[in-house]
Amino acid sequence: MSHTAQSDGHPRRGRAPTMADVAQLAGVSHQTVSRVLSHHPNVRDTTRAEVQRAIEQLGYRRNSSARALVTRRTLTLGVVACNPTLFGPASTLFGLEEAARDEGYMVSAVTLRRYTAKALEEAIDHLSDWGVEGIVVIVPHREAVAALAELRLPFPVVTVEGGHSLPIAGVSVDQELGARLATGHLLGAGHRTVWHVAGPPDWLEAEARVNGWRSTLEEAGVEVPPPLVGDWTPLSGYRAGQELAGRVAAGAARRSSEQVTAVFVANDQMALGLMRAFREAGLSVPGQVAIAGFDDIPEAEFFAPPLTTVRQDFAAVGQASIRLLVSRLESGQTGSDGERVVIEPRLIVRRSSTSS
Amino acid sequence: MSHTAQSDGHPRRGRAPTMADVAQLAGVSHQTVSRVLSHHPNVRDTTRAEVQRAIEQLGYRRNSSARALVTRRTLTLGVVACNPTLFGPASTLFGLEEAARDEGYMVSAVTLRRYTAKALEEAIDHLSDWGVEGIVVIVPHREAVAALAELRLPFPVVTVEGGHSLPIAGVSVDQELGARLATGHLLGAGHRTVWHVAGPPDWLEAEARVNGWRSTLEEAGVEVPPPLVGDWTPLSGYRAGQELAGRVAAGAARRSSEQVTAVFVANDQMALGLMRAFREAGLSVPGQVAIAGFDDIPEAEFFAPPLTTVRQDFAAVGQASIRLLVSRLESGQTGSDGERVVIEPRLIVRRSSTSS
DNA sequence: CCGCCCATTGTTAGCGCTCACAGCCCCCAC
DNA sequence: GTGGGGGCTGTGAGCGCTAACAATGGGCGG
Structure with a gap:
């Protein structure tokens, strides 16, 4: 009768099923369910199949918060973008999102109407509050990059078009x-x-x-x-x-x-x-x-x-920024050396400049 | 000596400080710290100040995963957008993000290069995996909206320009x-x-x-x-x-x-x-x-x-979609009634149509 | 036939937080 | 003086998951 009772083998109503529910239905321990979900090799095929069936039957989905809590990985990256309705920032952002998704990360974005030091800090605060593992900053103001260098954040930061004078990693077009x-x-x-x-x-x-x-x-x-x-x-x-x-x-x-x-x-x-x-x-x-x-x-x-x-090539810029960020995440460096990726632009000649 | 020892009053090195660290430094219980953080009224001013000082001294930030785990609220909304480098979707997206932020939510976006039923489903899966509380779908294909109606997702969905034939909540310009x-x-x-x-x-x-x-x-x-x-x-x-x-x-x-x-x-x-x-x-x-x-x-x-x-007014569309989504979140309805918000467009007359 | 190793599975202990509830102290009414 | 109701604070449990370790059983070399 208590709200935690579930001896009938059904998950508690009104609540998403948990690993324990799946385990019970499949007749295994929750740990085995966890192993199936993380593709651990040492699970017998028949067991794996039973667990899979239970998962599908219940429509189970792993709780990302619980997982993030124990693994200390949110698998989320933050982006701060300014003027993002312009073609450039928008394209960069979407190239970036796609690349991040391929790497297994989720992207959360915060946009700035105009750059101010306060708005930038608030945006980063907002992202930090949600536990991002790193951020990409697409705010190509001189002061913004300077402010960023001051901040000494506890996670890696990559700038897009952040110039080369400060020791912050970044991607830019030449x-x-x-x-x-x-x-x-x-x-x-x-x-x-x-x-x-x-x-x-x-x-x-x-x-x-x-x-x-x-x-x-x-x-x-x-x-x-x-x-x-x-x-x-x-x-x-x-x-x-x-x-x-x-x-x-x-x-x-x-x-x-x-x-x-x-x-x-x-x-x-x-x-x-x-x-x-x-x-x-x-x-x-x-x-x-x-x-x-x-x-x-x-x-x-x-x-x-x-x-x-x-x-x-804005999409390439977005991709490169994610590669840079993820490589720092994986090597565990949060420091601000000035590693930079430069992408070459290309001249497209059309009629506005040709005298013919 | 153990990695959990912290009898010296310092937070464990290499790990972000926890509420317990703050509590210890401020000489209160972790629960009091929690109360300060959530602006609970029944905390003495002097206590509150001490806790605040400890928070600042340690640079403490509340762990969003732990919080989400126990409150069952991720405070995250998902967006699926197609062709997002176009002015319209981009503007909608950014109006939406701003509105969501004002309401205290984070926005995570997934973009689709082109619409396919599979891509849409994968995008939604990706968002679900990260525990979004609801999603806005900016994919104005007839089939996409139909596919959405079939899906019966466990969280509210709002469409942008989703037409009015299906019983899905949505915002659109007339x-x-x-x-x-x-x-x-x-x-x-x-x-x-x-x-x-x-x-x-x-x-x-x-x-x-x-x-x-x-x-x-x-x-x-x-x-x-x-x-x-x-x-x-x-x-x-x-x-x-x-x-x-x-x-x-x-x-x-x-x-x-x-x-x-x-x-x-x-x-x-x-x-x-x-x-x-x-x-x-x-x-x-x-x-x-x-x-x-x-x-x-x-x-x-x-x-x-x-x-x-x-x-x-794309920004208004974005705002309205968030209002609609948040109102469903707060009233706890995940069902698909067809509540719709319609925004009126406006004719802007310029030279291309004037014979003068 | 015994012991050891490995494949497979289960058990336990947290991750860092909030909620529910239990205390404590002080002040006021009776 | 005593009871009771706040205000304020602490304690304990548990959210759903993973990591570490323990336990089990079968196969194989000696």
């Missing part, structure tokens, strides 16, 4: 190389110089792209125009485009270095806004101004005109 | 209304009829948009052209655009009902592809053909020309 590819391509098409619309200065990716662009121009010995600054949104690209369009109009009367004939935009969305501004100003792309973007979002190929851009 | 808004808008601008580029026929959203489009035309008493079919990608929109452009060219010589002067495209990405095809065919938008899309992705405003489209 942004500087990407910028060099795009800038070099435009220069190679005969443009005197290449203008740049940068991302927000506190984003490491934005900075790296500026560096790649600038150094390419400097190595080519051409003048480096002042970069404009956007915030990754099409609207900010549009504004930058309006400003540049004004310069083109005025340019004819000025010295040649002020001519705007080629622009490297730090992402595809801003490039889209830029092209709209140029269109409205009556400037033809690529006729009067050649443009290159960054990311290769699925839409880029269908822009007017199709956009030359730098493709990043 | 797709049919959205289609009616767009179609009606085009009709109202004086077009004889409106063509349609639909999404994949096994997607419920695609079907609903077709229905809304068709019924609007029928009610207006105009002819219903055969819908073209795409797969949501810009490329498929491009192909549809090429086909329609061919008709326009031929149209002048045919009967007027074959004239293509307005197209309602089932999403913005396909509309982008369509516009590229029209541009390449020398057709002007909106001059010769007016276009409306669906979703209002952030880029739509900057397309050439800016795209008239139907805005869906």
